[in-house]
Amino acid sequence: MGLVPSRSRFTSPVHAGARFVAQRLILKPVVWRLTTVTVLGREQLADLQAPFVVVSNHSSHLDAPLILGALPRKLARYVAAGAAADYFFDVWWRKGLTSLFFNAFPVDRTGLRGRKGMATSLLDDGVPLLLFPEGTRSKTGELAPFKPGAAALCISRDVPCVPVAIVGAHEAMPRDTGWPGKGRPPVYVTFGEPMHPDDGETPMEFSDRIAKEVVGLVDYTTTYRELHPHVRSRRRSVES
Secondary structure, three states: OOOOOOOHHHHOHHHHHHHHHHHHHHHHHHHHHHOEEEEEOHHHHOOOOOOOEEEEOOOOOOHHHHHHHHOOHHHHOOOEEEEEHHHHOOOHHHHHHHHHHHOOEEEOOOOOOOOHHHHHHHHHOOOOEEEOOOOOOOOOOOOOOOOOHHHHHHHHHOOOEEEEEEEOHHHHOOOOOOOOOOOOOEEEEEEOOOEOOOOOOOHHHHHHHHHHHHHHHHHHHHHHHHHOOOOOOOOOOOOO
């Protein structure tokens, strides 16, 4: 069975309906019940139109569920998440669950090499993408260098990049663990202002600028967490 899925399922209203049930009625309630979620910066997305590319730091399997759950429903409806081909698409059951819950398409861990055609085709079809430019989950929670594939897609298809910072997910569910820790640990999702490449900006230059923006959002969110240590209300969602 080939790794590259048919493009039709990414734009299918039927698949989108099934995904709504999986994401909003199953996955989000579970994640929001196991953790204490704070969402910041959602007003930055008020004028956002598909297609676009969401990029984020990556240190936990909670990251994709948190982003998809925090996005406004109308923006999350058709988002396709890039998932490691050698892990999420290696066996049929994991491929099926990843496709159902995340509208996933396979990417190479080294970037988008060899699968860029799928990503560009999805953007051409109006499908927003969720990508983690570090290529894999951080073992320490610290950001690794961003690979330029996501930036190159934004440049080639003239679509905005939405930077996102996730803080607390590594502590809540670090790499090599299969479930969040007890006590509903606090996690934060912060959306930044959509970014566009400058005229003549190379993919590496734009990628570096995106990475700096994500780092800034992480710093902002970390400061917010320190200033609001008692934000613990059930299923909390704060916009800033």
